[in-house]
Amino acid sequence: MLRLQKLSKTYKTGDQALTAIDLDVPKGQVLALIGPSGAGKSTMIRCINRLVEPTGGAVLLDEVDLTGLGPGRLRKARREMGMIFQEYALVERLTVMENVLSGRLGYVGFWRSFLRRYPQSDVDAAFRLLDRVGLLHMADKRADELSGGQRQRVGICRALIQQPKLLLVDEPTASLDPKTSRQIMRLITELCQERGLAAIINIHDVALAQMFVPRVVGLRLGEIVYDGLPTGLTPDKLTEIYGEEDWEATIEKVEDEEIEAAE
Numbered sequence: 099m100l101r102l103q104k105l106s107k108t109y110k111t112g113d114q115a116l117t118a119i120d121l122d123v124p125k126g127q128v129l130a131l132i133g134p135s136g137a138g139k140s141t142m143i144r145c146i147n148r149l150v151e152p153t154g155g156a157v158l159l160d161e162v163d164l165t166g167l168g169p170g171r172l173r174k175a176r177r178e179m180g181m182i183f184q185e186y187a188l189v190e191r192l193t194v195m196e197n198v199l200s201g202r203l204g205y206v207g208f209w210r211s212f213l214r215r216y217p218q219s220d221v222d223a224a225f226r227l228l229d230r231v232g233l234l235h236m237a238d239k240r241a242d243e244l245s246g247g248q249r250q251r252v253g254i255c256r257a258l259i260q261q262p263k264l265l266l267v268d269e270p271t272a273s274l275d276p277k278t279s280r281q282i283m284r285l286i287t288e289l290c291q292e293r294g295l296a297a298i299i300n301i302h303d304v305a306l307a308q309m310f311v312p313r314v315v316g317l318r319l320g321e322i323v324y325d326g327l328p329t330g331l332t333p334d335k336l337t338e339i340y341g342e343e344d345w346e347a348t349i350e351k352v353e354d355e356e357i358e359a360a361e
């Protein structure tokens with residue numbers, strides 16, 4: 099479904115953020131992207147939908163190379179890729195419902211959305227999504243009245259109302275407390291399963307990644323140094339990805355959280 103071929107990015111500053119990344123993501127697969135700060139995780143996510151322009155290689159979404167698309171076709175292709183951000187990227191003064199509906203912008207066009215004239219089918223879909231994430235009663239609240247976890251749920255609904263095939267998720271839990279982080283990761287992975295959606299989740303919390311996803315890709319200095327099961331992330335592997343650290347503590351944390359989650 100998604101195929102990265104020798105995807106590379108060198109910034110104008112000369113920083114080589116990605117070096118010839120090859121990656122295949124089948125339909126419906128959720129994977130976590132881990133790695134130390136500066137490894138290239140955000141760059142990789144953003145090169146896929148061309149928020150950052152790759153400097154080499156190809157991004158194939160259902161066999162179409164996105165790197166060669168002009169503005170019109172790129173806009174259409176971006177509908178297929180929902181994005182969820184660390185800082186939610188909501189419009190604070192708009193309501194929850196309006197924020198969710200803004201995910202339809204790629205379909206209804208600027209003026210219609212500016213005038214807030216969305217088709218009834220979009221409004222119905224927004225209500226269904228808000229109900230699914232437990233925020234139906236908040237539909238008329240302004241975004242700036244919400245907690246972090248609630249904001250991220252709105253961000254998730256906004257991405258899903260696009261009806262994407264792929265979710266690009268950039269540090270979804272970095273601004274949240276541990277319990278809310280687990281709830282948000284659970285929600286994202288459940289929704290992907292329900293909808294047969296693939297997702298790439300950039301997450302620096304290894305324990306959280308291990309709890310929720312079936313595949314982990316480890317980046318270091320712009321290269322993939324691990325691609326496999328979460329259980330294969332041994333202390334040695336983690337040291338290869340992150341450098342020296344006390345990984346026994348992280349692994350114990352996963353075990354503790356699994357017990358806590360089961361309770």
Ligand SMILES: Nc1ncnc2c1ncn2[C@@H]1O[C@H](COP(=O)(O)OP(=O)(O)OP(=O)(O)O)[C@@H](O)[C@H]1O
Nearest residue numbers: 109111113114115134135136137138139140141142
């Ligand atoms: N706009 C930019 N201009 C120049 N260099 C950049 C830019 N954005 C990122 N870089 C560089 O590219 C490399 C990869 O950065 P990136 O933000 O993709 O890493 P990351 O793994 O997402 O890190 P973090 O976990 O800290 O967000 C780093 O060396 C960074 O300094």
